[in-house]
Every structure is written in structure tokens, then in C-alpha cells.
Amino acid sequence: MLAGAPAVSYTLKRTDGKLDGLDRYRGSVVLMNIWATWCPPCDAEMPELEAFSREYRAKGVIVIGVDQGESQSVASLYAQKHGVTFPILLDQEQAYGRSYSAVGLPTTIVVDRTGHIVKGIDGQLSIAQMREAVASALRAR
Numbered sequence: 593m594l595a596g597a598p599a600v601s602y603t604l605k606r607t608d609g610k611l612d613g614l615d616r617y618r619g620s621v622v623l624m625n626i627w628a629t630w631c632p633p634c635d636a637e638m639p640e641l642e643a644f645s646r647e648y649r650a651k652g653v654i655v656i657g658v659d660q661g662e663s664q665s666v667a668s669l670y671a672q673k674h675g676v677t678f679p680i681l682l683d684q685e686q687a688y689g690r691s692y693s694a695v696g697l698p699t700t701i702v703v704d705r706t707g708h709i710v711k712g713i714d715g716q717l718s719i720a721q722m723r724e725a726v727a728s729a730l731r732a733r
Contacts, residue, residue, distance in 0.1 A: 595711055599703045600691040604681040607659075607668040612681055614688075614703065617654045621729040622703040623722060624656045626689050629670040631697040633716035638674050640719040645678045647719075653726055656681060658688045660697065704729040 599622075601615035614624060625641055627634035645655035655678040659667040664682055671680050683689065692701050695714055702710040702725050710729045717725070 594692065594701075594709045597709050599701070599707050599709050600688075602683070602687045602691075604658075604683055605664065607664060607671055607680045607682065609664070612656075612679055614656065615707065617656070617703075618707050619705055621653045621705060621726055622656060622701075623648075623653060623726055624658060624688070624692075624701045624703065625698055626658045626660060626683075626692065626694045626701070627698040628660045628662055629666055630662075634698045637698055637716045638676065640717065640722065642674070642676055642678070644719050644722040648723075648726065651730065653730070654678070658683050660686050660689050660694075700725065702726055702729055704732060 599614055601613045603611050603613040606612045641655060657678060657680040659680055659682055661684060667680055667682055692699060692712055698716060700713045700717055704710050711725060713725060
């Protein structure tokens with residue numbers, strides 16, 4: 593239902609302490625994953641998300657993780673332990689989850705180069721589903 597709408601962005605701290613937000617990546621296709629460390633499907637999805645990030649980085653796709661409501665230390669430790677290389681934003685107020693109607697975790701939002709929502713997907717994705725989710729946004733110029 594959000595497809596085609598402008599993507600909402602919030603400036604948040606990342607696990608490395610820097611400020612970041614979705615709007616910073618305008619001009620790239622973004623796969624934004626809303627998740628938490630305590631969520632079993634999120635944990636199961638994380639290796640696929642990291643592999644996708646590494647595979648698609650050179651193709652102009654940015655992966656952003658948005659941790660819902662957890663501390664910097666909890667999210668940082670998780671990211672280090674699991675070898676996560678993409679940015680993790682700390683959404684203490686769960687603003688992204690509310691704005692993108694995340695009914696559960698994980699929720700993935702694909703945003704095109706112009707900053708518009710392509711699609712939102714609830715639930716755990718495989719790497720094949722991630723590739724499929726960004727395909728139309730990558731084809732669009």
C-alpha cells in the first residue's frame with residue numbers, strides 16, 4: 593500500500609555513533625531491513641542479508657539495517673559477532689517501523705533511486721527473494 597509514496601527518512605545514530613538516515617542514500621537503490629536481535633527470523637535472515645549486501649554493493653544497492661528499540665551496545669555486539677558490514681541505524685523510538693507499517697519483524701522496504709518506495713515485504717527473505725525485490729528498481733533509470 594506504500595508503493596510509489598515518497599520514502600520517509602529519520603536521522604538516527606548508527607552502531608558506530610555516526611548520524612545517518614535513509615535520505616542520505618538518494619541516487620542508490622536501497623534495501624532497508626527493519627529488525628531486532630531478539631527476533632529469530634531476523635537472526636536467520638542476517639547471513640543472507642549480509643551476502644546480498646556484499647553481492648549487490650557494486651551494482652549500486654545499499655543495504656541498511658534499522659534496529660528496533662535496542663541499545664547501541666546490543667546492536668553493535670550482534671553486528672560484530674555476525675560480521676555485518678552494512679550500516680545499522682538505532683531506532684530507539686521505532687519511527688521507521690511505524691512509518692513503514694511494519695506489522696512484524698523483519699520487514700524489508702525497497703526504495704528506488706528517486707527516494708520512492710518500490711515495495712514493502714513482511715517476514716524473512718532468502719537472498720533470491722532479495723534479488724527479486726530490487727530487480728525492477730535496478731532496471732529503472
